[in-house]
Each structure stands twice: as structure tokens, then as C-alpha cells.
Amino acid sequence: MKALELTAPSSFSLIEAAKPVPARDEVLIRVACCGICGSDVHGMDNSSGRRIPPMIMGHEASGVIDALGSDVAAWNIGQRVSFDSMVYCGKCSFCQRGETNLCEERQVMGVSCQEFKRDGAFAEWVVVPARILEAIPDGLSFEEAAFTEPLAVALHAVRLAKVKPGQTALVVGSGLIGLLVIQALKRAGCQKVVAVDLDRDRLALALELGADEIFHATEEKFTEEVDVAMEVVGASVTVNLAIQSVRKGGRVILVGNVVAQVDFPLQAVVTREIQVLGSCAAAGECGEALEAIASGEIKVKPLISAVVPLEEGSDYFQRSREGKEGLLKVLLKP
Ligand SMILES: [Zn+2]
Numbered sequence: 001m002k003a004l005e006l007t008a009p010s011s012f013s014l015i016e017a018a019k020p021v022p023a024r025d026e027v028l029i030r031v032a033c034c035g036i037c038g039s040d041v042h043g044m045d046n047s048s049g050r051r052i053p054p055m056i057m058g059h060e061a062s063g064v065i066d067a068l069g070s071d072v073a074a075w076n077i078g079q080r081v082s083f084d085s086m087v088y089c090g091k092c093s094f095c096q097r098g099e100t101n102l103c104e105e106r107q108v109m110g111v112s113c114q115e116f117k118r119d120g121a122f123a124e125w126v127v128v129p130a131r132i133l134e135a136i137p138d139g140l141s142f143e144e145a146a147f148t149e150p151l152a153v154a155l156h157a158v159r160l161a162k163v164k165p166g167q168t169a170l171v172v173g174s175g176l177i178g179l180l181v182i183q184a185l186k187r188a189g190c191q192k193v194v195a196v197d198l199d200r201d202r203l204a205l206a207l208e209l210g211a212d213e214i215f216h217a218t219e220e221k222f223t224e225e226v227d228v229a230m231e232v233v234g235a236s237v238t239v240n241l242a243i244q245s246v247r248k249g250g251r252v253i254l255v256g257n258v259v260a261q262v263d264f265p266l267q268a269v270v271t272r273e274i275q276v277l278g279s280c281a282a283a284g285e286c287g288e289a290l291e292a293i294a295s296g297e298i299k300v301k302p303l304i305s306a307v308v309p310l311e312e313g314s315d316y317f318q319r320s321r322e323g324k325e326g327l328l329k330v331l332l333k334p
């Protein structure tokens, strides 16, 4: 089969790979499309240690079931599906509590690290454990369904924020996940959502997608206090902005992590009794994500920058890396 391989750090080739064979608990999916994730773009140079070449990336996909492992009874050939990126064991204490994103044995689709390697969906076919599949509702396109995983990440973060109707929220970072978080906050009943970014185009899109106010991070100063701040960048300046912006007793959800360490305003957090929580991936929100897209509550079409054949994948990875064009989601079609 045709596959886009990360052959060496930051270097791709279109290769002829062996078509994967599903294990007993897996299905074979004919990939319709697969999104390029920010973690793929950051990880392609192998600086994260999570994309050790040679490997096939891609964990935001949709497609059609083409073959079933011998133990798979709940799915049929021909069904349209997408899937979670997190492959959990279903047996450990975390999985038993429903915290599948924290599974002791967790693996991630399209990731290759010291502990495991799982080829992803930048290929004509991919194998996926049946337990992470989600059926695509009728009428929803494969392109929209490819947002299952990134939207589930946003929904998980908003779930941890425990927003109540009428509350106010700040979203620091209006990239792809930030724009989904903004919509998820409004869907959860937030009365006012304020978006912060450095990019005017992204702020304009944030307004279009439901943000009530926008702030340019370096040109304007945010002086209000909100109930909840969502940090979707992961750097010292942005983490500090999120913490400074919440009221006493407010909640800060940390989603972004572009750097491993940040300056932390310990005294402000303690004396103002601010709750700071990390949010990792998703734990059971994929079905909700598909429903929210299908019902129109969450709009993903405005986030699609390009839908291109797998052959152009290498080019789009380099362009995403350069970051000059403001690309949001690029979908590759094998
Ligand atoms: Zn992703």
C-alpha cells in the first residue's frame, strides 16, 4: 500500500509499505482522510522523542472498515468510522475508573517512541483496536469526522473546567485546539468567552466561531477576571496570563505543553486559591465529539485549510512547520 513515511527526522517519502493485517481485536480501516496534528509537526524532527523514524504518523483519521479481526463482533465491514488516538488496555486500575487517557499500557496511534511503535493513518490502510472505534453519524463527511480526536481533546479539557452556565472564560491561544475549546465552552453554557492570540486572522475566526471578545496578546492588556482560563499554548508567558486572569478560587486548565518547564506564580496560586489542572488527550469524549459536529453545535469546516492527496503530505508538513501561511487543519487523502 501507499504510505507517507517519516523516513528520517523532518524527511518524508511516499513508500510502498506492506498492507497491515488486523490482530484478533483489531479492524483494518481503508483511510478516507487523516489530519496533520500540531504534535506531528512539532514531533517530525524527533525532538519530542515520540516520532522516531522510520514510521508512519497520523492519528486524526476517518475511513471505512475493510476487514475484521477474529474476535471483533460489534463492527461490520463497510461501516464508516473514526477513532480515538489513545490505545488503552481496558484492564488497569486507570482504565477501570474510566481514566483511559492515563492507562498504564497506553499507546498512541501514529507514535513511535522508546516504549512502543504504532503506525498511523497517513497510508491507504491502518489497523486499529476495535475498542477505540467510533461510528460516523449518517450525513457527516469523512473530512468533518477526521476532527473526532482533536475535538475530543477540547471537550475533555472543558469537562475538567466544570463550567457552569453563565460563567466567563478566557482561552489563551486560538490555534486549532483553542478554536475548538472556544466553541466547546459556549456549548457548555459559558456566557462570555474571551479569546487571546497573537494572530489577527485567528482572532477574527475566533469571533466568527462564537468568542464574545478578542484580545491581541502583545497589543492589548487583559484586565478582567474570569471564572475559568484555558491555556492552549504551553509557555511561561501564556501560563502566567491564564493564572493572572482568573478570579480568586477560579480554575485554570493547562492543555498546551510546547515546553517542558514554565515559571509558575506559586504565591498567586496559593493565596488566591486557584485550581490548576492538567488535561491530557481525551477519555471517552469521541462519541460526543462526533455528535456535536453532526448536530452543528461545533463547526469544524472553517478550520480546514486544505484537503490534499497524500503525495503532497511532505510539502504541507514543511509549510506547516514554517508557519507562514497560518494553516490550521490540513487533511491528507490517500
Ligand atoms: Zn492530534
Ligand SMILES: [Zn+2]
Pocket (backbone or CB within 6 Å): 088, 089, 090, 091, 092, 093, 094, 095, 096, 102, 103, 104, 105, 106
Ligand atoms: Zn489501562
